[in-house]
Amino acid sequence: MRKIQLLLIFAAVIGCAAYVMMQRETITDDGPSSQAELQPPQAETAKLSELVVERRQVHRGELLLIGPGHPVPEVDQAVETVNLYANQQLLDGFGIMDSDIELPTELLERFTTMVGAAKLDGITNFLVTSGYRGKALQAELYATNGPEYAHPPGFSEHESGLALDIGSKQGKMESAEEGRWLEQHAWRYGFILRYPPDKTEVTGVPYEPWHYRYVGLPHSAIMKQQGLVLEEYLAQLQEQGRAEIELDGTRYEVSYHPVEDVTRLTIPEGASYTLSGDNVGGVILTTW
Numbered sequence: 001m002r003k004i005q006l007l008l009i010f011a012a013v014i015g016c017a018a019y020v021m022m023q024r025e026t027i028t029d030d031g032p033s034s035q036a037e038l039q040p041p042q043a044e045t046a047k048l049s050e051l052v053v054e055r056r057q058v059h060r061g062e063l064l065l066i067g068p069g070h071p072v073p074e075v076d077q078a079v080e081t082v083n084l085y086a087n088q089q090l091l092d093g094f095g096i097m098d099s100d101i102e103l104p105t106e107l108l109e110r111f112t113t114m115v116g117a118a119k120l121d122g123i124t125n126f127l128v129t130s131g132y133r134g135k136a137l138q139a140e141l142y143a144t145n146g147p148e149y150a151h152p153p154g155f156s157e158h159e160s161g162l163a164l165d166i167g168s169k170q171g172k173m174e175s176a177e178e179g180r181w182l183e184q185h186a187w188r189y190g191f192i193l194r195y196p197p198d199k200t201e202v203t204g205v206p207y208e209p210w211h212y213r214y215v216g217l218p219h220s221a222i223m224k225q226q227g228l229v230l231e232e233y234l235a236q237l238q239e240q241g242r243a244e245i246e247l248d249g250t251r252y253e254v255s256y257h258p259v260e261d262v263t264r265l266t267i268p269e270g271a272s273y274t275l276s277g278d279n280v281g282g283v284i285l286t287t288w
């Protein structure tokens with residue numbers, strides 16, 4: 001009799017323990033999955049930071065449209081440049097056409113990053129044929145070469161510090177492997193072939209296989225993906241209001257905002273962003 005009692009108690013204890021364990025298992029199983037389905041609290045996502053954009057910012061940034069009707073904006077400070085001939089240690093993977101070539105510090109950094117990547121692919125014969133040009137230098141070039149070959153002073157991307165001419169020591173860019181490499185990969189480094197052969201009617205400029213313009217990521221990627229030149233990209237942004245692209249697992253959202261006087265933009269709390277004017281009438285906000 002006592003044995004039976006003990007067995008019953010034992011069975012009851014086992015039963016209770018099993019029940020508790022099952023309950024625990026249920027809780028631990030349910031826990032993570034139900035939590036994963038939860039939306040973050042509204043207060044977290046609703047927190048926004050405000051960006052005040054003034055009219056002058058329409059004429060600042062990396063997406064400026066420069067060309068006929070859209071002059072290079074006057075800047076408050078002189079562009080800080082580096083003379084490449086005086087800094088021979090920088091000439092790694094590329095040469096220079098003459099001793100006067102200067103590049104703005106930021107553009108130089110971006111260019112050498114790109115050239116460094118090309119070097120890993122065995123492409124090492126780039127030749128910088130023209131870099132930053134002040135208004136006086138552009139005027140000189142225009143006087144010498146005429147409107148067929150140069151933009152009038154005040155209207156060249158070279159004066160903005162965002163463009164440079166890249167050739168090849170091995171021949172013409174349109175057939176040299178340096179040119180082919182840039183056409184395929186320059187977008188990864190924020191550069192675009194500014195005057196491609198099939199867009200001369202849009203740009204109003206003949207094919208220039210050497211002229212590369214910095215617009216930055218993700219814009220260079222979107223333009224490359226959709227086959228757009230800067231004129232088309234900016235017009236599309238203005239018309240559609242926005243664009244987006246995913247690059248290496250990061251989702252970039254691009255939006256266009258007209259700026260009359262002062263415009264207030266909201267940016268998600270904690271998001272990274274860049275802002276650039278279009279040099280026409282608005283700004284482009286990029287968040288990720």
Ligand SMILES: [Zn+2]
Pocket residue numbers: 130158163164165210211212
């Ligand atoms: Zn050029």
